[in-house]
Amino acid sequence: MTVHLNHTIVAAHDKNASARFLADILGLKVSPEWGPFAPIEIPNGVTLDYIDTADAITPQHYAFLVSEDDFDTIFARVREAGLTYWADPFHRRSGEINRNDGGRGAYFDDPNGHNLEILTRPYGSGG
Structure with a gap:
């Protein structure tokens, strides 16, 4: 299938x-x-x-798997836009990225509160 x-x-x-x-x-x-x-x-x-929608929005999570080079480019745009970013989905580690599974990842919010993530290695892929 x-x-x-x-x-x-x-x-x-x-x-x-x-x-x-x-x-x-x-x-x-x-x-x-x-x-x-x-x-x-x-x-x-x-x-x-x-x-x-005019209703209240329940924030969702959207994760984007990107290459190392694309991470650098996208992350630069996040910083240039003055967005707060975090190393974790719970927004506890502000101003940091993570190095999970030997890659890099960062979280940031969109204007509606959706939790966006860029990562270079799928979780659980080792590294």
Whole structure:
């Protein structure tokens, strides 16, 4: 059996601003709106489809596996944007990155409170 994640819907108070925020940080493009969605296509074919909501947003976690070089580029954008970042998902180790499994990782929040992560090695991969 082959199963691939195709897309997920991401709640936002301003779908266009939120999609632009993530696209700018990751160095991607916001695709043309499709119905009520502002999609960002990730290079592996998964799309994050931002949708507007006036309701309270329950923060979700989105992790992006990146190369070492891409980590440097993305992490530089995080710092240049003046974003607070953490080494852990619980936001206890501010201003640090982690070195889990021999790689590097960092967490930061988007404008809606979603917990975003960049990492260079999948968890449990050793190292």
